[in-house]
Each structure stands twice: as C-alpha cells, then as structure tokens.
C-alpha cells in the first residue's frame with residue numbers, strides 16, 4: 382500500500398539567522414507543498430534482498446541502493462519506532478560513502494545533502510528493507526522557502542506512517558488528506574529536525590516546525606507559539622533565481638559572530654525585539670485591537686528594519702538589493718526571506734493596494750529575470766493520505 386504525505390514550505394517574516402543564535406523569529410506556512418510517497422516492497426524469492434529507490438520526479442532522477450549494500454555499509458539497522466537518535470559521525474561517513482555509488486549530475490550535486498537526509502531517515506525508521514519513495518514539489522529548491530524542511534517533514538511523515546509508528550485512520554477508500562494528532566506531529570517534527578541537521582548543519586528548527594504544524598508561529602530557542610491571525614498578511618514573492626545554500630550562509634553568519642561577538646550580539650538582540658513586536662502586532666490585530674492599515678504600516682517598518690540587520694549579518698545580495706529598490710519605487714517594502722544570499726524576497730502587499738500597481742511591479746521585477754508569485758500565508762501543516 383502507498384502512503385503519501387505533503388508538507389508546506391514557509392516564509393520567515395522576521396528573524397532568520399538571528400533565530401539560530403537564540404532570538405525570536407516569526408514564520409508562516411505557505412500553500413506550496415512537497416509530497417513524498419512510500420511503498421514498501423517484498424524481498425525477492427530468489428534470495429535477492431531488493432533495493433531502496435528514490436525517485437525525484439521534478440529533477441527526473443532516480444537513485445537506487447541494493448538492500449545488501451545498505452546492510453554492509455550501515456549494519457543490520459532494524460528501524461526505530463520511537464524518538465530519533467541523531468545521526469552519528471560514523472553513520473554520516475557511511476552514508477557519504479553510499480553517495481559515491483550514485484551518479485549525481487555535476488549541475489545537481491547539491492542534491493547529495495537531500496539524498497543523505499533521505500537515506501538516514503529511511504534506514505533509521507524502516508531499516509534496510511526494500512521500498513520505493515517518490516518526491517514531487519511545488520517549491521523552488523534552495524531558494525529560501527524551506528524546501529529542505531518540507532522534504533524532511535513530508536518524508537518523515539510518510540516513513541513513520543508506513544512503519545505504523547504514527548497513525549491515521551484506515552482510510553475510507555476515498556483519497557483525502559488527513560491531519561495527524563499533536564503527539565504524532567511532535568514525533569514527525571523530531572525526525573525531520575534530524576534530517577534538517579544533515580542538510581543545514583546547525584538549524585534552529587523553525588523551518589521544520591512551521592512545515593509540520595502549519596499556521597503562523599513565533600519560534601524562540603525551540604519553543605513554538607501559535608499566532609492567531611484573523612486577517613492573514615498578503616505577500617508577493619520574488620525568486621531572484623540566484624542559487625544559494627543555507628548551510629554555507631548559516632556558517633558564514635556564525636563566523637562573523639565569532640569575529641565580532643559584541644556587535645553581532647547587539648544585532649541579534651535588535652532582531653529579537655523586532656520579532657517580539659511583530660508577533661504582538663499580529664495578535665492585537667487578531668483581537669481587533671488595531672486597525673488593519675495601522676498593522677500593515679507597522680509590519681512594513683519592522684520588515685524594513687530587519688532587512689537592514691540582515692545586511693549587517695552579510696546575507697543580502699545584489700539581486701536582493703535590486704528587488705528592494707524596484708519595489709520601493711512603488712512604495713512597497715521588501716525583505717529577504719530564509720537564508721538570503723539570493724533566493725526569495727518578500728514584498729508586503731497592503732490590503733488597499735491596487736491590482737494595477739501589483740501588476741506593474743511584478744512586470745518590472747520579471748524584466749530583471751526574476752520570477753514573481755503570490756502565496757496564501759498561514760495555512761495547514763503536514764497532511765497524510767493512504768492511497
């Protein structure tokens with residue numbers, strides 16, 4: 382039987398990078414998903430132990446590891462029902478060796494981090510038994526919208542469901558997306574975090590948490606607060622199409638922080654204040670204590686301040702600056718989202734802004750070779766379907 386799980390990408394409204402260093406950040410799920418499916422296969426009758434296959438549909442690439450090869454490299458891992466054990470350096474080294482068997486095209490070498498996270502999650506949860514995973518995604522990969530987290534959350538959700546560790550009903554025979562209970566979501570989130578560690582190095586956990594639980598959240602030092610938002614914010618997203626890598630950008634900010642500890646501590650402190658203020662504005666607006674236009678003016682100013690501090694951290698990019706300058710011509714405020722260094726930029730769309738302005742700004746941005754799209758913010762997290 383096939384199990385499918387889908388997990389959303391995210392935007393970070395304020396607080397990226399500083400959140401890795403203990404500041405608060407605010408993030409929200411978006412309506413673009415990564416879907417992972419798992420089908421368990423039977424071992425062959427002629428002593429053939431079968432294989433673990435990963436089909437990355439969007440990249441048109443299929444990877445396969447014979448189970449006998451996995452057992453030789455990783456030992457007799459039997460799969461684990463409970464909380465995850467972090468991937469040890471020895472296990473990581475064995476997984477890196479298994480990557481060498483695969484022919485990853487040079488232009489897609491960045492996929493190896495995702496493949497390593499997959500092998501860790503698959504073998505840790507299901508052991509070295511044969512099976513087939515298929516992944517598709519609406520998200521641009523490596524562009525700041527949490528593609529790595531959506532990959533790890535959807536894969537962990539599908540694997541744990543296939544293992545029978547987390548549960549949804551037997552299914553009504555009609556294909557429909559179902560939600561997990563809170564304890565099951567917590568478990569999926571813990572596994573996804575371990576996968577994110579393989580891809581990001583030192584993740585804060587904000588991306589996998591918002592992808593798992595959905596909605597809009599404040600996140601600080603592993604603690605998550607749900608932010609009720611009655612009038613969801615509207616955002617235009619511009620993908621600069623400049624490739625970047627979250628692991629390298631996070632490491633770069635940490636290096637800057639060790640070169641200038643006092644100055645960077647002040648930057649992180651300022652970001653924390655911005656995130657705290659933004660989350661209380663979102664909550665006040667939900668209770669009708671503040672008018673929508675006043676809320677949007679404040680959000681815009683806080684996002685602008687956060688962008689300045691992200692420049693201080695060294696994670697802006699000339700393509701991001703081009704988006705900022707272009708949207709400012711139309712009195713719209715923007716900031717990078719996710720790890721920066723290229724990738725995606727958010728532009729706050731005020732409720733009263735005219736469609737014609739949006740069309741003009743999007744046309745001008747696209748004339749620079751960027752790609753613009755609108756997203757719904759604050760929707761559902763992980764969902765599962767037994768096909």
Ligand SMILES: Nc1ncnc2c1ncn2[C@@H]1O[C@H](COP(=O)(O)OP(=O)(O)OP(=O)(O)O)[C@@H](O)[C@H]1O
Pocket residue numbers: 415437491492493494495496516517518521522523524525526527528529530532580581588625626627628718719720721
């Ligand atoms: N659908 C997918 N299939 C395979 N690998 C994926 C997929 N989505 C993400 N990945 C892995 O995650 C990596 C991108 O993660 P990275 O953290 O750098 O960017 P992001 O998650 O899109 O942005 P951010 O972390 O800033 O939100 C890819 O290089 C790949 O290894």
Ligand SMILES: C[C@@](O)(CCO)CC(=O)[O-]
Pocket residue numbers: 393396397398399400401525527581583584585586587588627631718719720
């Ligand atoms: C840059 C970062 O803050 C967000 C990436 O979406 C990294 C993290 O928190 O893990």
Ligand SMILES: [Mg+2]
Pocket residue numbers: 527528529530581588627
């Ligand atoms: Mg990521």
